[in-house]
Amino acid sequence: MKIIKGGQIMKKVFALVLALTLMLSLAACSNSAAPADSSAGKSGTDTATEAAKKISILTPYLSSVTTNQMVETMKASMETKGMVVTVVDTKGDFGQLASRIEDVVSSKADAIVLVSADPNQVKTQLQAAFDASIPVFGCDSGFIEGMMVNATSDNYAMGEMMAKYLFEDLMGGKGTVIALTHRPHPGVVKRSEAFDKLLKEYPNIKLITEQHIEVPGPIENSRKVMENLILSNASKDSITAVWSAWDEPAIGATQALQDAGRSEVIVTGVDGNSQAVEMINQDTNLKATAAQNFEGMVEIVVNEMTKMFAGEEITKGEQYAPATIIKK
């Protein structure tokens, strides 16, 4: 009987080998752009004689709508220029991000783009990229010595712009405010610092509380946070406004306020994501957002990278894409 089983087991070994090989091969093929060093990797553009440039876009926050939009636009834009692009998302995990940067370095990518992640948190791994002469770009990230360019909004200026608009134009210099933040994010922390500083200049505006919103799932999380804050601030006019450091918590907070019938509470966001803009136009609690110029950032990265590959000189450092206030 055991002998028969041995035969069955052999079949299973074969099935396992086949299944694994098939799965891995499928995965490899699913990346429509084959590795650049194969003949299939040659671009069909006017640079056909050169191997296509392999670009790795890495981010821990792909589930965020804005990061996602940015990554998709960047990928599309790079692909039209004949580059082979891979996107890696580590779902908020910086240990994984560090490992994936190492992998990209050992696979000898032609350039790395770090999206919405503070380079200080993966400094050692980026140093390995610098040592291997792999150019590193940032998009809505930060800038450290050794990188080429980080395209971003001036987050401090945006936080200040929105807080000032809220305090002066929407609140008339008095009332109470709730802040929804996520300080581990490099951009959000700058906006929050601008908010903190400006708040000190308005003695008649009282901060009820600052709440940390979890990522992923910021809309759901901020909605819950707001529902609870509504319960603890039940009387009308006990909350004048909610200052949200980016749009997704503002959306969640607005939904909670609408459900509770608290139409008097003003909400503002930052980012200008499409759902937030729609809510502003629908006369909800959400009154304004600062439109980050994500397309502008992507354009900066792609243009600078193209210049670099063409052998032109580029100016290293932070480059800002200017923001504007969106209101009804």
Place this chain on the structure above:
Amino acid sequence: MNKKINISDLFRAYGTIFAGIIIVIVFSILRPDAFFTMGNLINITRQISLLVIIALGATLVMCVDEFDLSIGALASLGGVVAAKLAVAGVPILLCFIIPVIICFLIGLINGWIVTRFKVLSFITTLAMSTILGGFTFWFTGGATVFQNIPKAFIIVGSKSILAIPLLSIIMVILTFVFWFIMRHTAFGRKLYAIGGNESASQVSGIHVKKYKNLAFALCAALAALTGVLMASRLGSAHPTGGDGLFLQSYAAVFLGRTVFKEGVPNIWGTFVGAAILGILANGLTILQVPTFMQDLLTGCIIILAVIIQKMGRGDSK
């Protein structure tokens, strides 16, 4: 002994290892220049080191048939405590030891609540994870600790001896130490006995509560050490930095259970499990496979390994 029986036994005993070898072969064929190199082998050992260390702890707790869901939060806490101490100018050795001791004590509390009040470890450690998450946020103000971290703090996480990363060396030493403890000491055998049949162990005179408490405490200490090493590797500590290791570590332990035919949590099995997960992530990134496909594949491979092992054992438990 018949040759066919040997193949059957061999596969039953080492099916997961075969799977691991096949994965390595496929990656090596597809990208020999980038995957199958000494540099990348070293790279992989460094990348799996943190996962192996935290999963060793999870293995101990699973040996006594319990779960510790707080290991991710413990790792995050360990990392930020170490980084804050380093910034405050505390000697580096103490920066590494203090968080481990703190978390050892937290692990004892976990164990005490589970054994003293007979609360399910699932619930106790889930609650502890929430408490620790809250504490870590309060302690750091939600911000990443990275400014003014002394250079000496990142030595362990970034330096190598004879081209072998210190992290990989620590991983190998700890794996051997815990393998020895679990295999060749009374402590290890008692943990397995408790996991096998708690009441029988109690009747045979094993101090079940004490050993369970120790398993939780060691698990927490290893989680903290992982967090500290992660902070040293990244040169920064993120308030949720260790959280991502939690699910992966249990995936490694479960995969590890399939490595040997006994089907129980075991140290080398966990090591192999973590290595397979690490190799998959590394190889698929090198192949430039999109992230979603990586998740799909990793999940499928874990399920496949477990199914094949069950088929091999001829049971469905």
